[in-house]
Amino acid sequence: MTPHRQEEAKKRVPAHVRVVVDVHCPVCGASFDDIVRSGRAGCAECYHTFSDRLKPVIERIHGEAVHRGKVPGANLPQPRQSSQLVVKRRALREAIDTQNFEYAAALRDQIKALEEGGGRHA
Amino acid sequence: MHKWYQEAGEQNDVVISTRVRLARSLPGYPYPKRMNAAGRQQVEQMIYEAATNENAAVGHQFAYWRMEDIGRTDGLSLAERRLVQPDFPADRMGGLLVTQDESLSLLVNGEDHLRIQVFRAGMELESAYAEADHLDTILDKELHFAFDPKLGYLTQDPANLGTGMRASVLLHLPALHESGSIGRIAAGLAKLGLVLEEEPFDPSNEEEQTSRYLLSNRLTLGLNEEEALRNLKSIAQQLLVQERTARLSLAEKLEMQDAVSRALGVLQSAKMLGEQELPDLLYRVRLGIAAGLISGVGVEKIDALLMELQPATLTLACGRRLSQSQRDGLRAEVVQRVLG
Numbered sequence: 001m002t003p004h005r006q007e008e009a010k011k012r013v014p015a016h017v018r019v020v021v022d023v024h025c026p027v028c029g030a031s032f033d034d035i036v037r038s039g040r041a042g043c044a045e046c047y048h049t050f051s052d053r054l055k056p057v058i059e060r061i062h063g064e065a066v067h068r069g070k071v072p073g074a075n076l077p078q079p080r081q082s083s084q085l086v087v088k089r090r091a092l093r094e095a096i097d098t099q100n101f102e103y104a105a106a107l108r109d110q111i112k113a114l115e116e117g118g119g120r121h122a
Numbered sequence: 123m124h125k126w127y128q129e130a131g132e133q134n135d136v137v138i139s140t141r142v143r144l145a146r147s148l149p150g151y152p153y154p155k156r157m158n159a160a161g162r163q164q165v166e167q168m169i170y171e172a173a174t175n176e177n178a179a180v181g182h183q184f185a186y187w188r189m190e191d192i193g194r195t196d197g198l199s200l201a202e203r204r205l206v207q208p209d210f211p212a213d214r215m216g217g218l219l220v221t222q223d224e225s226l227s228l229l230v231n232g233e234d235h236l237r238i239q240v241f242r243a244g245m246e247l248e249s250a251y252a253e254a255d256h257l258d259t260i261l262d263k264e265l266h267f268a269f270d271p272k273l274g275y276l277t278q279d280p281a282n283l284g285t286g287m288r289a290s291v292l293l294h295l296p297a298l299h300e301s302g303s304i305g306r307i308a309a310g311l312a313k314l315g316l317v318l319e320e321e322p323f324d325p326s327n328e329e330e331q332t333s334r335y336l337l338s339n340r341l342t343l344g345l346n347e348e349e350a351l352r353n354l355k356s357i358a359q360q361l362l363v364q365e366r367t368a369r370l371s372l373a374e375k376l377e378m379q380d381a382v383s384r385a386l387g388v389l390q391s392a393k394m395l396g397e398q399e400l401p402d403l404l405y406r407v408r409l410g411i412a413a414g415l416i417s418g419v420g421v422e423k424i425d426a427l428l429m430e431l432q433p434a435t436l437t438l439a440c441g442r443r444l445s446q447s448q449r450d451g452l453r454a455e456v457v458q459r460v461l462g
Contacts, residue, residue: 028152043152044268044276054280058273058343061281065344067274069285070255072262 025049085114125203126225127429130422131244135412136362138292138334138425140242142250144258145234145277145286149268153278154215154231162231166217169230172264173219179260182226184219198434204241206232226253234278234286236261243422245358247289247351255347274343284343289351291358292321296333296409297368298361304335307361315341315350316357323401323428332405337361373413382410389457394450397433400457404428407461423460431456 024031030042032050036057041047047054088111095104131137151157151165166188173180187200189211197211200218205227210216216231229237238257240250261267268276274284282288298304308318321336337358339350372378385406389395395403408424410416430439431453437444440452 027150028156030152030156038155039280040155040278041153041276041280042156044147044149047270047273047276058280058283062283062341062343065284066272067270067284067343069274069287069342069346070258071271072259072267072269072275 023049085111088114124223125426125429126223126241127243128422128426129243130420131242132246133362134244134421134425136294136365137245137358138243138294140244140246140250140289140291142240142247142254142287142289144238144254145275145282145288146236146238146258146261146265146267147276147278148235148265151235154233154235155278157231162215165235166230168265169228169236169261170217170219172261173228180257182221182257184221184228187218187220189216189218190214195434195437199432199438202432202435203429205239226257234282236265236267243425245291245355245362247291247355247358251287251289251347251351282342285345285347285350287342287347287350288338288340289354290336290338291354293335293337293358293361293365294333294405294408294412295335295361295365296405297372298365299333299335300372301368303364307364311337311357314353314357315339315345316354318361323405324398327398327401329398330401332401334405369409369413373415378409379415382406382413382415386410386416386461389461392454394447395431395453395457396450397431397453400431400453401428419461427457427460 022031025042025046026049027045028042030046032053035041035046035050035054041054088107092104092107092111095101095107127139131139147153148165148168151161154162157165170186173184174186187196189197192200192211194211197206200206200211201208203224205220205224206216206218206229210218210229210232216229218227218229220227225241227239229239238254238261240254242250258267270276275282275286277283277286295304298307304318311318316337317340318335318337321334322330323332323334324330337354339354341350385403389403389407404424404427407416408421411419411421411424430436433449436449436452444452
């Protein structure tokens with residue numbers, strides 16, 4: 001193909017598909033190809049970087065199962081975040097009861113942020 | 123120096139030993155196969171500190187072996203004592219932290235950044251798991267093992283995702299082996315996510331006939347640790363009953379009694395015992411003891427002999443290099459001290 005035709009061809013391919021070809025894990029540098037060839041992940045982050053493409057690989061081994069076993073840190077005293085959540089949820093209920101809707105909206109955002117940002121990342 | 127395999131374990135007429143291993147990894151570091159020396163050093167350092175000086179909560183003293191520095195005989199002996207796979211010392215990349223009785227060990231930078239490994243004599247699944255779990259929880263506070271809510275613990279091999287747990291019991295099943303039913307039993311177990319496979323004492327010896335079988339769980343994602351252990355224990359107990367029942371008729375056969383007597387005869391009178399011939403002889407005697415044909419010595423003495431008379435381990439105990447025939451002669455002496 002001439003360079004001009006390559007450019008034209010590229011434009012017809014959706015952007016998100018084009019990018020997939022050269023993704024490397026930001027922590028260990030592995031490509032999806034590396035993982036498939038070796039049968040091993042490059043690092044824990046690979047399971048996030050390549051989560052979509054690893055899904056069928058994992059399902060072939062484990063079926064559609066999800067983790068139901070031990071969760072790290074579950075036995076330990078609850079992190080302070082949890083008590084923040086309890087306090088904020090109570091405050092939200094009160095704000096709604098007293099029709100303080102602006103405050104309620106702000107609290108709702110904070111609660112959402114705590115729920116999403118909390119927990120373990122690999 | 124007292125070792126776990128010298129204990130008289132529960133149900134040890136059939137169950138030789140129990141093993142529980144947990145696979146864990148550190149976030150932010152490539153897995154061992156992709157890691158360079160600097161990374162390996164850092165991971166080793168972190169795990170070492172979490173398990174030793176920094177952490178009184180661990181409650182154990184560990185000896186520390188680096189595969190880069192270990193001598194050849196020491197490395198071979200670690201593999202003989204089942205603490206590491208044979209290629210682990212040869213690869214010169216990992217480390218091993220191990221308690222004095224060797225029942226608890228930490229494998230660093232092998233198949234995963236960390237594998238916690240617990241051994242017990244006999245059938246001890248709950249207590250072995252409890253020990254591994256306890257250490258895992260303590261180390262996790264420092265090391266923050268890589269974990270995903272859907273995939274569980276993130277391991278180098280996707281086959282270990284989830285609990286990262288492999289629990290197994292090592293069984294002596296000569297009567298079931300003799301009756302030819304092992305194949306059928308194993309096929310049935312596969313559907314339950316359990317594997318029953320031959321586990322020779324010395325895999326390099328194709329002639330070995332020790333009827334050792336390993337029963338282990340293979341499901342790590344989708345069920346929790348307690349469920350997996352319950353299944354394993356339940357099946358192990360069924361196998362126990364089947365083997366004991368089959369042994370009753372086997373013990374009445376003259377051929378079997380003859381095989382046991384001959385084995386005992388050789389062990390009691392030989393001047394030299396080679397490492398290849400020893401397992402068959404000792405396992406026949408083990409059956410004889412368990413079936414009540416031989417008295418005066420417990421099966422745990424047999425298990426200890428098997429471990430201690432392996433070539434590198436025997437050499438280390440002796441404290442000096444031995445020739446093949448010196449080893450074989452020493453082996454005969456030690457066996458006769460135990461079996462009379």
